[in-house]
Amino acid sequence: MQPTGRSYEITKDDAAWREQLSAKEFHVLREAGTEAPFVGEYTDTTTEGVYACRACGAELFRSDHKFSSHCGWPSFYSPLAQDRVEYIEDVTLGMKRVEVRCGTCGSHLGHVFEGEGYDTPTDQRYCINSISLTLQPKA
Template identity: 50%
Template sequence: MKLFNLILLISAINLGACAQQDNTTDRALTTATAGNEPLPDAVVNELNEQALGDTVVKTEEEWRQQLTPEEYQVLREEGTELAFRNEFNDNKRRGVYSCAACGNPMFTSETKFESGTGWPSFYAPISEKRVKEVDDRALGMLRTEVECSRCGSHIGHVFPDGPKPTGLRYCLNSIALDFEEK
């Protein structure tokens, strides 16, 4: 029982940390202004117009066979990876971030910014049709969960404290994403 309580406490701290952002300084620096050139307009336009593809429907057993245990815990069981100890938080390369479960392109380096939370953050998806936002009432909080619109996998959460032009912060799990450099 003590181990369960410890795990629950650590999970609550991790989840709460994603919801917190230091707004005392303007740390919202996009990848493009951090030293990399933006993606070519043709790449972004192609992603915006690209068909979403068929909805992916699998049994939980099929997902378990496809994903690593860590990926399954985040993508299918709505877990959260550790802050600052993930692959894409500090990624400054330009490219496209896709759902690790089904390959749906969801975000680009164009909208990635440094939020200071320890998770990769974006102020907008490639297209509204690429993500699904649902109410998350876990742990006694009301948050907005971000899911892949193609396969329903948990990607992260979105908060209303991001930079212009949207004012949103999509706080995502690196393990829920694949990255393709462009």
């Protein structure tokens, strides 16, 4: 992942992250990988609750901000708060995108896109890897 120079509330070296995360989780969260489309645990989930960073547990998205975009990954139109996520310019794969990372630990979550025409309050699509999240169902 591209270093940001930012200090995070939760920091660990790669060895500690590897002990905590599975190989697939590490690849996506710490190496900015992407899980395959339409296979993630939360792609079609409609359970009410809060989605948190799988690496550090920071609450990131609410289920009532999730929408069905049919893109193959969970989609949200807004994070819980802007300071919950960090935005990084991503020019990999020959395109310009905006990477979304956890604001607490710097883990890769996915990307955010604008102007795609979805009928949401923000006209944004936070395209987030299921493997980057855990769902805390509403009690």
